[in-house]
Amino acid sequence: MATVLNFYEAAVDELSDGLVDLPLYPYFEIAHYIVSVLALREEPGARVLSRTSPLTCWFSSMLNCFGGALLTAILLAQPPIQLFINSDDILLASVIWYLIFYSPLDGVYRFTAMLPIKVVLSVMKEVTRSKKILSGITLAKSKYQDNLPIMISIAWAKGAGGGLLSSFDQFVRGIWIPEKNELIRMSYATRITLIGAVLFSLKEIEYLPVEKNHLMLYYTIFTGINKCWMMTTRSAFTFSSVECFLFKLFFTGDFSCCTLARKFGIFKTDNDTSKGGRVNSPGVCRNKCPSPARGGRGNRRAREEAGSRNKKHK
Amino acid sequence: MATVLNFYEAAVDELSDGLVDLPLYPYFEIAHYIVSVLALREEPGARVLSRTSPLTCWFSSMLNCFGGALLTAILLAQPPIQLFINSDDILLASVIWYLIFYSPLDGVYRFTAMLPIKVVLSVMKEVTRSKKILSGITLAKSKYQDNLPIMISIAWAKGAGGGLLSSFDQFVRGIWIPEKNELIRMSYATRITLIGAVLFSLKEIEYLPVEKNHLMLYYTIFTGINKCWMMTTRSAFTFSSVECFLFKLFFTGDFSCCTLARKFGIFKTDNDTSKGGRVNSPGVCRNKCPSPARGGRGNRRAREEAGSRNKKHK
Amino acid sequence: MATVLNFYEAAVDELSDGLVDLPLYPYFEIAHYIVSVLALREEPGARVLSRTSPLTCWFSSMLNCFGGALLTAILLAQPPIQLFINSDDILLASVIWYLIFYSPLDGVYRFTAMLPIKVVLSVMKEVTRSKKILSGITLAKSKYQDNLPIMISIAWAKGAGGGLLSSFDQFVRGIWIPEKNELIRMSYATRITLIGAVLFSLKEIEYLPVEKNHLMLYYTIFTGINKCWMMTTRSAFTFSSVECFLFKLFFTGDFSCCTLARKFGIFKTDNDTSKGGRVNSPGVCRNKCPSPARGGRGNRRAREEAGSRNKKHK
Numbered sequence: 028m029a030t031v032l033n034f035y036e037a038a039v040d041e042l043s044d045g046l047v048d049l050p051l052y053p054y055f056e057i058a059h060y061i062v063s064v065l066a067l068r069e070e071p072g073a074r075v076l077s078r079t080s081p082l083t084c085w086f087s088s089m090l091n092c093f094g095g096a097l098l099t100a101i102l103l104a105q106p107p108i109q110l111f112i113n114s115d116d117i118l119l120a121s122v123i124w125y126l127i128f129y130s131p132l133d134g135v136y137r138f139t140a141m142l143p144i145k146v147v148l149s150v151m152k153e154v155t156r157s158k159k160i161l162s163g164i165t166l167a168k169s170k171y172q173d174n175l176p177i178m179i180s181i182a183w184a185k186g187a188g189g190g191l192l193s194s195f196d197q198f199v200r201g202i203w204i205p206e207k208n209e210l211i212r213m214s215y216a217t218r219i220t221l222i223g224a225v226l227f228s229l230k231e232i233e234y235l236p237v238e239k240n241h242l243m244l245y246y247t248i249f250t251g252i253n254k255c256w257m258m259t260t261r262s263a264f265t266f267s268s269v270e271c272f273l274f275k276l277f278f279t280g281d282f283s284c285c286t287l288a289r290k291f292g293i294f295k296t297d298n299d300t301s302k303g304g305r306v307n308s309p310g311v312c313r314n315k316c317p318s319p320a321r322g323g324r325g326n327r328r329a330r331e332e333a334g335s336r337n338k339k340h341k
Numbered sequence: 342m343a344t345v346l347n348f349y350e351a352a353v354d355e356l357s358d359g360l361v362d363l364p365l366y367p368y369f370e371i372a373h374y375i376v377s378v379l380a381l382r383e384e385p386g387a388r389v390l391s392r393t394s395p396l397t398c399w400f401s402s403m404l405n406c407f408g409g410a411l412l413t414a415i416l417l418a419q420p421p422i423q424l425f426i427n428s429d430d431i432l433l434a435s436v437i438w439y440l441i442f443y444s445p446l447d448g449v450y451r452f453t454a455m456l457p458i459k460v461v462l463s464v465m466k467e468v469t470r471s472k473k474i475l476s477g478i479t480l481a482k483s484k485y486q487d488n489l490p491i492m493i494s495i496a497w498a499k500g501a502g503g504g505l506l507s508s509f510d511q512f513v514r515g516i517w518i519p520e521k522n523e524l525i526r527m528s529y530a531t532r533i534t535l536i537g538a539v540l541f542s543l544k545e546i547e548y549l550p551v552e553k554n555h556l557m558l559y560y561t562i563f564t565g566i567n568k569c570w571m572m573t574t575r576s577a578f579t580f581s582s583v584e585c586f587l588f589k590l591f592f593t594g595d596f597s598c599c600t601l602a603r604k605f606g607i608f609k610t611d612n613d614t615s616k617g618g619r620v621n622s623p624g625v626c627r628n629k630c631p632s633p634a635r636g637g638r639g640n641r642r643a644r645e646e647a648g649s650r651n652k653k654h655k
Numbered sequence: 656m657a658t659v660l661n662f663y664e665a666a667v668d669e670l671s672d673g674l675v676d677l678p679l680y681p682y683f684e685i686a687h688y689i690v691s692v693l694a695l696r697e698e699p700g701a702r703v704l705s706r707t708s709p710l711t712c713w714f715s716s717m718l719n720c721f722g723g724a725l726l727t728a729i730l731l732a733q734p735p736i737q738l739f740i741n742s743d744d745i746l747l748a749s750v751i752w753y754l755i756f757y758s759p760l761d762g763v764y765r766f767t768a769m770l771p772i773k774v775v776l777s778v779m780k781e782v783t784r785s786k787k788i789l790s791g792i793t794l795a796k797s798k799y800q801d802n803l804p805i806m807i808s809i810a811w812a813k814g815a816g817g818g819l820l821s822s823f824d825q826f827v828r829g830i831w832i833p834e835k836n837e838l839i840r841m842s843y844a845t846r847i848t849l850i851g852a853v854l855f856s857l858k859e860i861e862y863l864p865v866e867k868n869h870l871m872l873y874y875t876i877f878t879g880i881n882k883c884w885m886m887t888t889r890s891a892f893t894f895s896s897v898e899c900f901l902f903k904l905f906f907t908g909d910f911s912c913c914t915l916a917r918k919f920g921i922f923k924t925d926n927d928t929s930k931g932g933r934v935n936s937p938g939v940c941r942n943k944c945p946s947p948a949r950g951g952r953g954n955r956r957a958r959e960e961a962g963s964r965n966k967k968h969k
Binding site for chain 1: 732802804808809822835836840902905
Binding site: 415416417418485488489490491494495508519520521522524525526527588591592 | 704705706707708709710711714728732733735736739742745756757826828829830831832
């Protein structure tokens with residue numbers, strides 16, 4: 028028994044050390060760029076945009092690939108233009124953008140969008156996410172010592188910048204709807220990154236009794252498996268129960284959020300939108316709690332929008 | 342007679358010195374946070390938002406409480422994340438946010454929203470406003486010497502940041518209407534802060550023959566009484582006559598602004614909005630001159646929106 | 656023959672040296688401010704805005720005059736407030752703003768809007784454009800050495816800042832439509848500045864076999880003549896053929912952009928807009944390729960909007 032435990036411990040040690048030492052450049056970075064550009068490619072209107080305004084399409088792709096670095100730069104008041112200093116990264120991302128949008132017969136897109144390939148790439152992207160969260164915490168610590176909110180913010184920004192900047196990205200692509208934003212209706216990626224940022228920050232100020240490398244390994248494995256499962260089953264590993272428990276514990280002064288959500292939720296909003304211009308304030312309720320974490324950003328939203336458009340044309 | 346004047350002078354000196362030395366932390370800061378969060382709580386949709394997305398609600402509250410510091414940081418290209426360095430302030434504001442939105446039986450909200458309590462808190466907030474304007478001028482002077490426009494801008498930003506950032510705040514809460522913004526249609530708080538910033542800046546470059554401490558005392562008393570009066574009578578102490586005089590003097594090349602406003606004003610705009618999507622350009626005229634300074638930001642806007650919604654449903 | 660060539664060369668040398676040494680302040684700067692404020696004055700709704708909210712109108716004018724400096728400051732994380740340090744420039748621009756919007760009998764506006772005057776001023780503005788592009792490249796080089804994308808970005812930002820910030824400007828004026836932005840649908844000025852920025856940057860890293868001063872001379876003459884021609888004939892010197900050739904070469908994986916544009920283009924969009932609220936994603940196609948460069952920003956857009964409004968009222 029002791030031998031088995033020892034063996035397990037040694038394996039975890041080795042794996043987590045390997046993960047920490049793993050160089051992101053170039054393979055994991057490439058996977059990150061491909062998955063980011065693929066997500067953009069699958070958004071409604073992106074393909075048309077790529078034909079009518081390649082510059083906008085390129086800029087939007089860069090926002091998706093380097094959103095974390097951009098948001099971090101803004102939060103720390105560093106020049107956004109500094110992103111261009113790593114010419115290699117920009118060049119690599121640009122080549123991938125070009126191949127995915129403009130390759131002959133759409134070959135590169137079709138290849139990378141195949142489920143097995145995409146799953147592998149997405150899992151690789153999850154590895155870059157953990158590493159980015161960790162680098163965000165290191166950066167925050169080097170500037171502002173052990174300040175918990177700053178560590179969480181920077182780590183979150185660095186890990187989920189593309190998501191948090193999605194409103195700006197939508198504005199660039201001319202499809203922005205001011206009634207929605209990532210904070211009100213967080214995507215799965217933004218959510219899981221926030222959880223990671225909180226966990227890693229708590230570890231940093233020694234509130235969690237886990238070794239740092241092990242925590243990173245566990246987090247990466249969890250997000251990897253979760254992503255894998257979500258993509259293959261097209262469902263989501265939700266935190267519904269935990270979220271709803273916490274929610275009820277802290278934020279229900281008088282009545283349940285769930286009831287409220289059911290009352291004002293999806294139905295109202297869709298009606299309002301189809302009627303005419305603007306979503307009324309109850310529209311924010313669309314983000315009902317417990318909300319199922321939404322999986323593939325592109326796919327799902329595309330389907331949703333397609334759905335609502337169909338309704339309109341009826 | 343001389344004794345009375347001497348007594349008056351001595352009293353003013355003492356009072357103004359006392360006001361300058363008054364520590365804001367914690368009581369006045371608390372009043373500022375309570376009034377800011379209350380204003381948010383009374384906006385349409387805020388309560389629903391607090392149930393569906395507590396994180397967004399918290400972020401919006403922080404924007405209302407620390408908008409001045411944030412806007413100043415942006416104007417001076419300082420890291421916005423530095424706001425988190427004063428953990429105590431953030432923690433205090435967060436506790437107040439939590440109590441006002443989620444206390445059992447809504448007790449804290451009901452207590453603080455009682456008119457006498459609210460009036461006292463609002464007057465205390467006016468004191469923090471004067472102090473913030475002054476600290477803005479000191480900050481601007483320390484960086485850019487006696488530059489009048491910079492002093493006015495920083496003092497205005499610091500004193501009325503929450504108001505000037507209200508578009509961003511509305512965007513965060515998902516109820517943003519791009520056709521409106523604080524510059525076009527200034528609220529009373531933004532307006533009075535601008536006047537204060539101009540007065541204090543003029544004093545700083547020795548254009549006003551008043552002592553600095555006295556000016557601060559007079560300004561604080563004026564804003565305090567004004568606020569008090571506005572809240573109790575639900576009307577507004579307007580600068581209409583002065584504004585309209587200045588306006589006619591400087592900005593009427595060919596015809597009166599008032600006529601124009603009456604022509605394009607409220608009626609057109611409401612019709613346009615109820616018809617469908619967007620307000621035409623004459624819609625900006627809604628901000629008619631002389632516009633009555635609008636009092637309670639939350640209350641009035643809520644009533645307006647309720648009104649326009651009713652019209653739609655007819 | 657040799658004498659003629661020599662004479663030509665000497666003339667070019669002298670002219671280009673003269674252009675480089677030409678001081679912008681005050682005459683060319685004044686021309687730039689006048690043309691910028693005129694463009695704003697001719698936008699729909701601007702005149703009404705100047706009567707209802709002079710502060711907003713002034714702020715918008717400053718955005719148009721100093722957009723380049725502002726955008727450069729943002730990209731380099733320098734304090735935006737620093738724009739106010741050059742009090743003279745701000746004062747000059749403010750005086751021009753005041754004269755153009757509020758002069759008795761609209762005299763100044765009528766005088767400067769006369770075609771011959773406007774043409775001269777516009778050509779002078781083109782000179783400031785070249786100089787700004789060059790100063791942007793010098794600035795970028797002093798900070799980030801020979802980094803091509805950074806040089807292009809800063810030069811573009813400095814030369815066409817007002818255009819690139821036009822969404823923000825529209826937001827300030829309360830007429831912002833999130834579906835449009837300058838990147839998707841570049842104006843002629845933004846386009847020609849980008850070309851200039853690319854050319855000058857390529858020269859800077861010695862990819863172009865032209866002398867720097869000569870390049871500047873040629874570019875200035877080209878933009879000047881082009882502008883002159885555009886304003887007098889109300890048509891545009893387009894890059895359609897070159898653009899379409901490059902477009903087809905690089906960005907047409909499977910089918911022609913032109914066909915696509917014709918398919919989704921103008922008709923669809925107008926229908927969608929007139930129906931109700933929001934433009935669907937194909938709406939971005941309005942920017943059809945090869946798009947004719949749009950000349951006078953204000954005039955054309957005004958006419959377009961007037962047109963679409965008429966359609967609505969039918």
